Amino acid sequence: MKILRISPLCLRRSYASFKPAPKLSVSDLNESTLEAKYAVRGKIPIRADELRSKIKELNHGLPYDRIISANIGNPQQLDQKPLSWYRQTLSLVQYPTLIDKINKLDKNVRDALYPPDVVDRAKKLLKSTGSVGAYSHSQGDTLIRESVAEFIHQRDGYPSDPNNIFLTGGASAAVLYLIQVLSSGTKTGFLIPIPQYPLYTASISLNKAVPIGYYLDEANDWSTDPKLIRKLIKENKEKGVTPKCLVVINPGNPTGSILTEKDITEILEIAAEHGLVVIADEVYQENVFEGQFTSMKKVLAGLVEKDPQSYGNVQLASLHSTSKGVSGECGQRGGYIELVGFAKEVKEIIFKLASINLCPVVTGQILVELMVNHPKKGSPSYDLYNHEVSSIHKDLLERATLLYGSFQKMTDVECNKPRGAMYLFPKLNFTEDKYPKLFKKCEELNLTPDEFYCTELLEQTGICSVPGNGFGQVPGTYHLRTTFLPPGTEWIESWSNFHKDFISTFKQK
Ligand SMILES: Cc1ncc(COP(=O)(O)O)c(C=O)c1O
Known part of the structure; x- marks a missing residue:
């Protein structure tokens, strides 16, 4: 066999006839x-x-x-352990051959490893999503969106339409879509709580829009001050900045506070009066130690029921995620947006953005299903889950x-x-x-x-x-x-x- 010897000198010499262009520097990058x-x-x-x-x-x-x-x-x-219910079901949808293999096991062994409700759910999911290695519908799997709508219905006592649910790669993707779609020029204002979760200022900055921070009241358990929000809206309009959206994080990050129904009603009143889209970041809805979480959707639905003329135009995007709560599945990227009150044409643009990204991670979508539709009392997995x-x-x-x-x-x-x-x-x-x-x-x-x-x-x-x-x-x-x-x-x-x-x-x- 002939061995090709390359001289180190030869490696260093350049034969090209052009002068190499320099690498990118930071000043060449997108400023935002x-x-x-x-x-x-x-x-x-x-x-x-x-x-x-x-x-x-x-x-x-x-x-x-x-x-x-x-x-x-x-x-x-x-240190938080993943829930068995999630990982058992996920492992079967990841490797469906296991379903046949475990059928050959002794019933007691099989049921301990994969209780029958896990196997049933995995089969149901596989029937709907097909292989988790395939792209899904850009808005997310239909069966899972139906489960999310049912979860919201049970939580709030008001119906939810699966067509208004968009499954997302965590709440972060949802925030990015919404801020991108709402930022129409450098004079678009986003009212955000201060202190805030910095995803908001970062996304606003990426879209060259204007953050309008409304301070939360530390002396009053980080509550919102509607008077301050109204004042900021007026001042910004006078400066030529159009407030278009109001962000609420409930329960609060980083504050750990929970909004009362009264706080939420006041925020919705401002939104209705000023035509602000409300983003309700509710990713911590399961992390409640004291008091009670009330969803923005529930309060809005109640207001629309009582006074459709005043509240019928409010547009609300509520977010949830599989990263927090008891799920803690941050690495698997699951979440959803529920859109309420948006025009069909606006939803179509949001759908277009989702389509550009093809689809949210399918295993993340499956986790959303497992979060919103978990084992109920009496089912084989319930005791361990509970x-x-x-x-x-x-x-x-x-x-x-x-x-x-x-x-x-x-x-x-x-x-x-x-x-x-x-x-x-x-x-x-x-x-x-x-x-x-x-x-x-x-x-x-x-x-x-x-x-x-x-x-x-x-x-x-x-x-x-x-x-x-x-x-x-x-x-x-x-x-x-x-x-x-x-x-x-x-x-x-x-x-x-x-x-x-x-x-x-x-x-x-
Ligand atoms: C308030 C809030 N919203 C959104 C997110 C993003 O969550 P996800 O992992 O679902 O993208 C976080 C993450 O810490 C958060 O604290």
Whole structure:
């Protein structure tokens, strides 16, 4: 066999007759992609990844052996087990040959591995979707959309039309569709709560629209202030910005608050009066510890029933997801939008956007089915399902209570009681007169006090949180967002100790 020898010199020499063009630089990119910010995976989480790699080294020299990812609501990264009902059914639709194989097993063994209702559901789903490896209808599988409509009907007591349901790759895809379709020029305003989940400011920025932040009232459990919203609408109209949409996150991220029926009614009244599309981000509807979740759709349907003339034109897009609640299936990307009150032609454009993306991930769609149409009392999977769901709720409540209790004991920290979602958003009461050394240090480092606090917390304890400025906060106030998902109590203790040291270093004696 002849061996071809290539000289290293030959590899280096260029024979081309043209001068190679330079690579792209950042200034060549779409400007709006440069402007978009997403703090949840920003500078501090990036540093956390570096530290995570360092920890793998033999003598890493760090005072801890693990990074606590309290920056993101990613339950299964933090110990939450997937529900058996989901994974059993999913495994059969992924590998349908298993259905024949398990039929050959002893009944007791088979029923323990795959209870009959799991097998039935998998068969039903396969009949509707066909292979999960095939594209589905762009709006999502019909059977699953029917289940979503039935779920909404049962939840709210008002009917829902499967034709108004769009299955999506998580709520993020839904937000991107909606903001893209509603942004008609640089003078389109989106009213968003502040603090907000930064997907909203990022998507608004990507579409060159204008965010109009309405501050939530921290002193009143982060409630909404309708007077403020009305004032902002007026001011922006005067500036030539047309408010077109109002976003509500309920239960709140990062605030953990829950809107009352009265709050929701007031928001819908504003929407009706000003022709605002309402985006109701309700991905945390199952994460409720105190009080009750009321859907925007339920309140709207009630208002339309009573006063169709005033409320009949309100357009509402409600979002849900399989990433949160007890599902925690963030990596599988399932969710839906329910559109209420939109004109047929507008829905057709949203459908066109969905079609450009071909279809949402089919396994994500299947998870939506399993979330909205889960085992009922008396069915073979019910006991295990109920046990797993109850223990997830119990665990989350315990962790939330523990962390909240710990913040309450910390000097110069104020925290509203968590009522829903997966986060706490405590206020760090740092003022220049009480913390002159801190403000001086921050000036030197060109960091805000919340950025500095979260950076030090990470460097010294391995706990990764997100500074409040990534979500928005009243100027001059400082917060941070943490999830209460990480298991164990050790990390909470090490946070308390860090805080004591921080205060004793920086607070004026
Ligand atoms: C308020 C809110 N909306 C939407 C999302 C996105 O969820 P998904 O994973 O369904 O895209 C999140 C994720 O944390 C969220 O907190």
